[in-house]
Structures are given as structure tokens and as C-alpha cells.
Amino acid sequence: MSPTAILLALKIIDLGLLYFEQSSAGAAKFKALKALIENLKPEGEQITPEAMALLDAGIDADLAFIKSKLSGGSSV
Amino acid sequence: MRIFTKLALAIGLALALAACSNAVTDADLEGLTPTEKVYVLKVDFKDKLSLVKRYAAQPPCSDTVVVGCADQQVLAALFDIAQEVDAALDTAEIAAANGEDPALQVALARAGYNRLVNQLIVQKLLTVDGSVQP
Numbered sequence: 001m002s003p004t005a006i007l008l009a010l011k012i013i014d015l016g017l018l019y020f021e022q023s024s025a026g027a028a029k030f031k032a033l034k035a036l037i038e039n040l041k042p043e044g045e046q047i048t049p050e051a052m053a054l055l056d057a058g059i060d061a062d063l064a065f066i067k068s069k070l071s072g073g074s075s076v
Numbered sequence: 077m078r079i080f081t082k083l084a085l086a087i088g089l090a091l092a093l094a095a096c097s098n099a100v101t102d103a104d105l106e107g108l109t110p111t112e113k114v115y116v117l118k119v120d121f122k123d124k125l126s127l128v129k130r131y132a133a134q135p136p137c138s139d140t141v142v143v144g145c146a147d148q149q150v151l152a153a154l155f156d157i158a159q160e161v162d163a164a165l166d167t168a169e170i171a172a173a174n175g176e177d178p179a180l181q182v183a184l185a186r187a188g189y190n191r192l193v194n195q196l197i198v199q200k201l202l203t204v205d206g207s208v209q210p
Contacts, residue, residue, distance in 0.1 A: 052111075055122060059121065059122055063125070066155050069132040070148065
């Protein structure tokens with residue numbers, strides 16, 4: 001077997017393991033977030049439009065910051 | 077193709093399939109209202125976006141700075157994916173506000189998350205177990 005074939009085979013195994021571990025972590029985190037939401041319900045709290053707006057504002061600010069770095073507007 | 081290569085391909089494929097079956101499905105979001113689904117997705121997106129922001133805050137890569145720097149091409153790719161997710165979340169929010177189940181938009185956003193997470197792992201901002209690199 002050629003070295004290239006061995007390297008290719010090892011790479012495929014490595015990628016398979018990476019996706020497996022990553023999706024497991026993602027699933028756990030997603031379930032934790034769901035639990036967080038469900039825990040809000042017994043307290044009678046709701047996701048208000050204000051909370052959603054605050055989250056949107058944070059996302060917009062982060063995207064604007066990244067964009068400014070891309071345009072070189074405020075290089076470090 | 078020799079037997080070892082075939083075996084490795086089979087193992088890789090099996091692991092990839094196992095990963096798919098282990099991925100978050102719509103069933104994980106059952107019991108949540110459309111608005112709550114969008115909120116969960118947004119919180120998760122904000123979490124990932126903060127890592128991209130941290131990457132962007134690094135000095136640009138140059139001939140003299142090669143470690144701990146932000147490659148502008150990588151940053152542009154991360155930004156493009158982030159915008160895709162943002163757009164999917166916007167349309168999901170509109171659908172939720174109209175009383176519809178934003179299943180399609182949620183799926184699009186989740187696909188974007190997966191790509192974003194992959195890139196963050198490659199850039200060593202995120203580990204495969206989901207924890208943030210110091």
C-alpha cells in the first residue's frame with residue numbers, strides 16, 4: 001500500500017471522529033439551551049420582544065465589528 | 077484499492093453516519109413555541125459570533141505576525157457564513173411572528189451553525205467538545 005493511500009485512510013478516520021465528537025457536543029449544548037427555555041416557563045416568564053430586540057442588537061453589533069475589521073476601518 | 081484502505085473508508089463512512097444520527101433534530105426542539113425556537117437559535121448564534129468577533133479583534137496576519145493573527149480570507153469566510161445564519165434567523169423570526177413553524181429556516185440556520193462551528197474548530201477557537209479555547 002502506498003503512503004498516500006495510508007495517509008488518505010487515516011485522514012478519513014480523523015474526519016469521521018471529528019464530526020462525531022463535534023455533533024455530540026452540539027447536541028448537548030442545544031439540549032441545555034432548550035432546558036433553559038423550559039425552566040423559564042414555570043416562573044411565568046416569557047421571551048419578550050424587548051429580550052429578542054436586545055439579542056438582535058448584540059448580534060448586529062458583533063457583525064458590524066467584524067465587518068469593520070474586514071474593511072480595515074479600525075485595524076488593530 | 078487494498079483491503080486496509082477499504083476498511084478505513086468504511087470506518088470513516090460509518091462514523092460520519094453515526095455523527096448524522098447523533099446530530100440535533102427537530103425533535104430536540106419539540107415543545108417549544110416558534111418564537112422560543114428562534115430565541116434558542118439566536119442565543120446559540122450569538123455565542124458562536126462572539127468567537128468570530130474575538131478572532132477579528134486579533135491583529136491582521138502579516139510577514140512579521142504569523143501566530144495569533146486574523147487571516148483576512150478566513151475572516152471573510154466566517155463573516156459570509158455568519159451573514160447567512162443571520163438572514164436565516166431573520167426570516168425564521170418573521171415566520172414565527174406570523175404564527176408559522178419556521179422549520180425550514182431553522183434547518184437553514186442550523187446548517188450554517190455547523191459550518192461556522194467547523195471553521196471555529198479549524199481556527200482553534202473552539203474545541204471538538206464544544207468548549208471555548210482560552
